[in-house]
Amino acid sequence: MNRTLTAACLAATALGALSAPSLAETRKLRVANSFPAGHYLVKLIIQPWMAEVTKRTNGGITFDYFPSQQIGKAADMLKPTQSGVVDIGYVAPAYVSDKMVASEVAMLPGGFTTACRARRPISKPRATGSSRQRIMRPTRSSCSSRSRCRPIRS
Template sequence: MKKVLGMLVLAAVASTTCAAGMALAQDGKKINLRVADSFPTGHFIPKYSTLPWMEQVTKRTNGQVTFEYFPAQQLGKAPDLLNLTQSGVADIGYVGMSYVSDKMPLSAVAQLPGSFTTACQGTMAYWKLAKGETMNKNEFGANKVKPLFAIVLEPYQIYTANKEVRTTDDVKGLKLRSTGGAMDIFTRKIGAIPVRMAAPEVRESLSRGTLDGLIFPNESVLSYDLQSFVKFGTKGGNFGSFVASYVVGDAVWKKLPKNIQTIMLEEGEKATAHICKEIDTNIEKAQQQLAAAGVKYHTMTPAERKPFEDVSDEVAKEWADGLDKRGKPGSQVLKGFRAALAEYSKN
């Protein structure tokens, strides 16, 4: 009860502060916005996108816009940050799409296994959809938020504590961390047991042995300091991904001056393009660091990947059909995403 009351008070204070700030903004005075996410200090997502984005917005507005940054779940748990942004506790919040799959199910299109081979292919294809009418109507607009920038991570690999993974037979019965949604479907279809949890909770679960491994991006293994708990990793697998988006609440956005909106969106475009390049560039470096820490890698052969790829095709169809039956444009979004991937894969 105390926690709920505290959040309500904080929301009221944030709302009042924001309203006052927006009124002052019309006179060219200071605007201070609260930005919240769940990433630990030093994590590559805020390092390569959030922090530079805030810095550039402040610079380009000549200091009119400043930010208070609350990392590491200081304002709330990762699954709650969408709600906290909608309610005004945060003005801008990180949304991990898997954590809100009940509210934003279409975004999982960029998390389907086997979809793309680089972070930039996935990121730019998803970003094109995110700015379109269909996603605005069904995802962002429907949840009263506007996307500022987004990141789709590189294809996830399988990291395990005690068993090397080469084939689908090797994962049968393993308890693997999943982001939910399509990754849950994929994990079950390859014979493993999906354990849905937010990334900040993974370390404790691995240390206690309640997880046998995880489907995870390479650099995040380092960011969350998991290298001492995993002994094996795959290379060349394509086991899904994760969409991270930073959004601003509609109430805040509508009160911002047009010139500031333009600057935020322009810098969001730059942040989106920049971070995916950093991710792709750092994959090999992250794997080298993990190998030095004792992780043994297996590079999967085409024959070993084939059964996983067959399952990936089944998952995509099942995901789209399931949304269609719920009255959501699953097949339409899947088609659009694949078309965007084809476009960006040529670049």
């Protein structure tokens, strides 16, 4: 999933770079979120992604990064992203459910009877025998044992 997400982000970034007036021109993108700089999402996803984009574009795309709600609070991150204050902003669907209605479908009650069933579409990819399956297969401590799978309380 991380490789697919990274590939999709790189493709989108590359398409944006190609639409720039000059390919020799460098482009600086502003990235903002509400996470502190030491947060695991920043360390494991955002920073490596920015470094990879910069590397793959040979420095053609660089980033100004604004962590820790420097541009706006988590609940307001959609506004600076839409208005162009930042080019890329992490928007949590729970904070903007009135503006991004379809993103809340997964949070509706009654969709799953257990937490394990809710996790199953993520943890069991369609392709069998692939390296992706080996990486994402649930461990015994998570959801592979029925005895550990508890019903969701409403």
